[in-house]
Amino acid sequence: ERAVTALDFGLEIDAHGFNIFVAGPEGIGKMTATLAFLEERVAKRKTPSDWCYVNNFEDPDHPRPIALPAGEGRRFQREMRTIEENLRVELPKAFEREEYAKKREEIVKRHAREREALVETLNRKAREANFLLQSTPYGLMLIPLKEGRPLPEEAFRQLPEAEQTAIQEKRRELEGETQRVLKEIYRIEQRILEDLQRLDEQIARYIVGIWIDDLEEKYAHLPEVLAFLKAVENDIVANVATLKAPPKQNGEGKREGTPIAPPWSEDLPYRKYRVNLLVDHSDQKGAPVIVEENPTYLNLFGRIEKETHLGAIYTDFTMIKSGALHRANGGYLVIPVENLLRSPFSWPALKRALRSRAVRIEEPAELMGFSTVKSLSPDPIPLDLKIILVGPSLYYHLLYRFDADFGELFKVKADFDTRMENTSDNIREFLGFLCAFCEKQGLRHLDRKGVVRLLEFAAREADDQEKLSTHFGKLSDLLQEADFWARKANAKLIRASHIERAISEHRFRSGLLQDRIQEAIVRGTYLIDTRGSAVG
Missing domain, CATH: 1.10.8.60 (Helicase, Ruva Protein; domain 3)
Structure with a gap:
């Protein structure tokens, strides 16, 4: 009765630090009784939110978590994968249409006329000054004319000094004009590129906007999702030059002797638009109850997986995997205390998470202060759950006596008698x-x-x-x-x-x-x- 009263009190109170230590000798059914007690109460609790990690377009090393109502995380993930497939297929088709080719041609022709007019004016001035304007791989070259014919270098040196000086002065005047024209031609070419880029962006924003607008209506009640969708739209528009190219078939465009690309390399331009569904509660009824028999640091806090190819290591937010704390968030996490204390890093990290009320995924080597290869540092997820430690009374008394944080974090003791x-x-x-x-x-x-x-x-x-x-x-x-x-x-x-x-x-x-x-x-x-x- 004493243990049941303590469990009931610890599960009902929502104040910070009222986690539970279930104490008693081995073999008296502490774990079984605790789980049976929880099963009666979890159905009455609200099902917690789904959690996703998405790309942080401003700082990709710090992926952002997004909370969605239970069941909507899986749907949102599918919808973003649909957008990805559309980017692979529908977006390149839009740039293969005849209307797009005509608009590009109009832009190029309009600016080409300006460039031709500048070159023609420069040619006319050169002819009036008895010079021939010749295009070379190194730019425009001015060649002096004599009786309508190009004057060779040797013939130029045989001219009287006064005539040479006069030709040189005219050349310098024309070279200044030539430089001005070349700068103006460069500006025209830049305007061509800008106008073509603007055309691509308009088409991409129109096409992508249709897909994004539909999702914005569905998730209008979730500001974080709306911010992510807007960031996706802006990034697609900014990278339309890469995305508008049709996807290559296997081996297409590969030169002989080049290394074989890893299978995930073709996905890289599109992976940043995916949704990593970290915790899915679509099939959950009530609050989750997670029992972690092997509470290693990675099993509790999750991990960041990596892919390797020919010695190169790659990771991104889609490789973030959940731990028991993520899956139990909004519910209850039951841990055998002996296993917890045997696992390196687990107990100090669990106390930090309970004090900060947030779960952060970090590499174990970073906890020890060792330098590691570049990795991700995902933003933490708010933590709201009850931790239930189960073990002999000896561990309770030792922790209470020698761990200053234990009494503040585990204020409820459920003592099972024999x-x-x-x-x-x-x-x-x-x-x-x-x-x-x-x-x-x-x-x-x-x-x-x-x-x-x-x-x-x-x-x-x-x-x-x-x-x-x-x-x-x-x-x-x-x-x-x-x-x-x-x-x-x-x-x-x-x-x-x-x-x-x-x-x-x-x-x-x-x-x-x-x-x-x-x-x-x-x-x-x-x-x-x-x-x-x-x-x-």
Whole structure:
């Protein structure tokens, strides 16, 4: 009753630090009773949100978490994958249409006329000054004319010095004009590129806007999703030059002798628009209950996976994997305390998460201060859950005595006793638990005399006629052994004789030491003084 009251209080109170330590000896059913107690209450709790990680377009090394109502995370992930497929197929098609080619041609022709007019004006001025304007790979070259013909360098040197000086002066004047024209031509070419880029952006924004607008209507109630969708639209428009190219087929465009590209390299331009569904509660009813039997740091806090190819390591937000804290967020996380304390980094990191009320995914090497390869540092996710540690009372007292944070973070102790009062109510609860155990394990039920013999065994285990043992592990083992002997006898119910057979067989299997001691007493090797008194 004391343990149940403590559990009920610890689960109902929402104040910070009221996590629970379930204490008691091994084998009394602490874990089973705790999980059964939780199952009765989780259905009444609200199903927590789904959690996703998405790309941070401003700082890709720090992916952003997004919370969505339960079940909407999977739908949002599918919808973003649909946009990705459209980017691969529909967007390149838009730039292959005849209307797009005509608009590009109009832009190029309009600016080409300006460029031709500038070149023609420069040609006319050069001819008036008896120069020929010749285009070379290094730019425009001015060649002097003599009687309408180009003047070779040797012939130029044979001219009178005054005539050479006059030609040089005219050349310098024309070179200044040529530089001005070249700068203007460069500006025209830049305007061509800008106008073509603007055309591509307009087309991309129009096409992508149709897809994004539909999602913005669906998720108008989620500001973080709207911000992400706007960032996706802007990034697609900004990178339309890369995305408008149709996807290459296997081996297409690959030169002989070049290294084989990793399978994920073709996805890189599109992966940043995906949604990494970290926690999916679409099939969850009520609050989650997670039991982490192996509470290593990575199992609790998640990990960032990496891909390698020819020695190169790559990772991004799509490779972030959830831990038990993420999956239990909004519900309950049950951890065996002995396993937790054995795992390096787990206990200090768990305390940090509970104090900060946030779960952060970090590389274990970074926790030790070691330098590592460049990796991600995802933004933390708010943490709202109950931690339930299960273990012997010794661990509770040691932690309370030597860990200053323990008392602030685990304020509720649910202490399971090994005995309970032999009252009618307790007997009813006692038998109800064993009946449920039989149903769950597929065992035969007990007849009336079998029940009486089991209660006698529980009283003897408690060493008190007015108590019953709550060492349910031992009682469960006894029921399973009695069921075995009932099956061997083809009985439909477990009788007192089957329980007696299970007790005697167990004593025989494990009674070697007891028999040896008894034999030594009979032979006089051990002498026991049965008279008088002694202190000891």
